Amino acid sequence: MIIVTGATGKLGQAIVERLLTNLPSDQVGVSVRDPEKAYALQAQGVRVRKGDFGDRESLHQAFEGASQVLIISSNSAGEVAVQYHRNAIEAAKAAGARRVLYTSHMGANPASPFAPMCDHAATEEILKTSDIAFTSLRNGFYSDSGLMLMGDAFKTGKIIAPEDGPVSWTTHADLAEAAVITLTNYNRLDGLTPPLTAREALDLDAIAEVASTLTGREITRVTVTDEEFRSTLISGGLPEMRADLLTGLFAASRKGEFAAVDSTLSSLLGRPPMSMRDLIVSRLSKLTQ
Ligand SMILES: NC(=O)c1ccc[n+]([C@@H]2O[C@H](COP(=O)([O-])OP(=O)(O)OC[C@H]3O[C@@H](n4cnc5c(N)ncnc54)[C@H](OP(=O)(O)O)[C@@H]3O)[C@@H](O)[C@H]2O)c1
Numbered sequence: 001m002i003i004v005t006g007a008t009g010k011l012g013q014a015i016v017e018r019l020l021t022n023l024p025s026d027q028v029g030v031s032v033r034d035p036e037k038a039y040a041l042q043a044q045g046v047r048v049r050k051g052d053f054g055d056r057e058s059l060h061q062a063f064e065g066a067s068q069v070l071i072i073s074s075n076s077a078g079e080v081a082v083q084y085h086r087n088a089i090e091a092a093k094a095a096g097a098r099r100v101l102y103t104s105h106m107g108a109n110p111a112s113p114f115a116p117m118c119d120h121a122a123t124e125e126i127l128k129t130s131d132i133a134f135t136s137l138r139n140g141f142y143s144d145s146g147l148m149l150m151g152d153a154f155k156t157g158k159i160i161a162p163e164d165g166p167v168s169w170t171t172h173a174d175l176a177e178a179a180v181i182t183l184t185n186y187n188r189l190d191g192l193t194p195p196l197t198a199r200e201a202l203d204l205d206a207i208a209e210v211a212s213t214l215t216g217r218e219i220t221r222v223t224v225t226d227e228e229f230r231s232t233l234i235s236g237g238l239p240e241m242r243a244d245l246l247t248g249l250f251a252a253s254r255k256g257e258f259a260a261v262d263s264t265l266s267s268l269l270g271r272p273p274m275s276m277r278d279l280i281v282s283r284l285s286k287l288t289q
Contacts, residue, residue, distance in 0.1 A: 001065050002183055003029045003097075005051060005088060006072030008037040010144075011103065014176035015070065015183075016041060022184050031062035031069075053084030059091035066097040068183060073103045073123070077115055077245065085123040089130050099133040101182060103175075106138045106168065106195035107257040114252035115245050124192060135182055135189050140170030140197035140265070141258050143279045146207060147287070149249075153219050154287045159208050160222045162229045165253040166201035168261050174198070174273040181268050188268065196265040198273040201258070210277050215288060226250060 002019065006012035007030035019028050025044050031051030032038045042048040051062030053074055063069055069092035074084045085102065092100045108120035127134040146169045153159045178196055182189045202210070208221040224232075226247050233243040252258065265273050280287065 001027055001029050001047065002068050002070070003031055003063050003066040003092075004070045004072070005031045005053075005062075006074075007041065008032045008034065009072060009075075011172050011176060011179075012072045014172055015072075015179050016046065018176055018180045019183065020044065020046070022180060029062075029066070031059065053087050056087050056091060059088060060094060063091050063095035063097065066092060066095045068099045068101065069095070069097045070101040070179060070183060071103070073105075073120065077119065077241070081116075081119045082122045082126070085119075086126050089123075089126055089132070089134075093130060093132045097132070099135065099186070100127065100130070101135045101137060101179065102127060103179070104136040104138045104192075106140050106197060106260060107252060108136075108138060109257060112252050112257055113248040113255070114257070115248055117252065117257065134191065136192045137175070137179060137182065137189070138193045138195050139175045140168045140195060142175075143169040143171045143198075143274070143276055145169075146202075146276060147279075147283070149204065150207065150211070153208070153211065154215065157217060157219050158222050159204050159219065160224060160229075161204055162226045162247065162250040163223050163254060164203050164250050165256050165259060166203045166206075167253055167258040168195065168197035168201045169276040169279075170196065170198045170265065171274045171279055174265060174269060178265055178268045189264075194264040195260045195262045196268075197260065197262050198275055199261060199263075199266065200275060201261050202276055203253070207276060211280060214277070214280055214284060 007016045029047035038048045049062035071088045104120045107117045109117045110121040208219045211219045230243045230247045
C-alpha cells in the first residue's frame with residue numbers, strides 16, 4: 001500500500017486524486033491530521049488514518065503495511081519541521097516501507113536566507129543517513145506562490161516587492177503528476193532529484209510584463225527595500241517570523257537559488273510543464289475579478 005501524508009493539503013490532495021487513476025483504491029492510504037477532512041477519500045475506498053508528525057504513535061498506525069510512504073513536507077518551520085520529518089522517516093522505516101519519498105525544494109540549501117530551504121536540506125541529511133531507499137523530490141517553486149507575491153497587482157496595476165531574481169515557477173498539478181509517476185515506477189528518480197521545474201525562470205519584472213500583455217492593462221513593478229517590505233507586512237498583521245521568512249525569499253531569489261531550469265520534469269511528464277504565462281491565462285477571469 002502507498003501511503004501519502006498531507007492528503008488534505010493542496011499538493012497531497014492532487015497526488016492522491018491522480019494516484020487513484022493509476023491504482024485500485026485499496027492500494028492507497030492516507031495519513032492525515034484530521035480524518036474527517038478526508039471523508040471523500042474514505043468513501044472512495046482509500047484507507048484513511050490519523051497521522052500527526054508530532055505524534056509518533058499515530059504515524060506508526062497510519063503507516064502500517066506501507067510499501068512506500070510519500071511525506072509531504074509540513075508547513076511548519078525550523079527545528080519543529082525537521083523533527084516532524086524525522087519522525088515520519090523513522091515511522092516509514094519502522095513500518096517496513098521499501099522507499100520513502102519526500103517533497104523537498106529546488107533551493108534546498110543549509111545556508112539559504114529563505115528558512116524553509118534550510119529545513120529541506122536538514123531533512124535530506126536525515127534521509128541520506130536513514131538507511132532506507134529514498135527519493136527527495138526537489139520541487140520547483142510553486143507558481144501559486146508567484147501569484148501570491150503579486151498581491152493585488154491585477155487590481156492595482158502594481159507589483160510591490162523587494163528586488164528579486166529569476167524563479168522557476170512550477171504548478172502543483174505538474175509536481176503532483178511527477179510524484180505519482182515516481183511512486184508508480186519504482187526505478188524512476190532515486191535519491192536527490194534534479195530540480196523539477198518548468199522551462200523558464202521569470203523574475204517579477206518579467207511576470208509584470210506577461211501580466212500586462214495578457215490583461216491589456218499596464219502592470220508595473222515597484223521595488224521597495226527589504227526593510228520597507230518587512231515593515232509593511234508586519235503593520236498588515238503578519239507575525240514577525242513570517243515577515244522575516246517572506247523577506248528571506250527575496251534575498252534567496254536574488255542569489256539565484258531558484259533560477260535553475262531543468263528538463264527532468266518535462267521528461268517525466270512527457271510534455272512541457274505548464275508555464276507561468278499559461279497558468280495566468282487559465283486563471284485570468286478569477287484574477288481580474
Ligand atoms: N515548492 C514550493 O514552492 C513550496 C511552496 C510552499 C510550500 N511548500 C511545501 O510544500 C508542502 C505542500 O504544499 P501544499 O501547497 O500542499 O501545502 P498545504 O496545502 O499547506 O499542505 C500542507 C499539508 O501538511 C500537513 N501537515 C502540516 N503539519 C502536519 C503535521 N504536524 N502532521 C501531519 N501533517 C501535517 C497539512 O495538514 P492539514 O491538512 O491537516 O492542515 C497539510 O495537509 C508545504 O507544506 C511546504 O512544506 C513548497
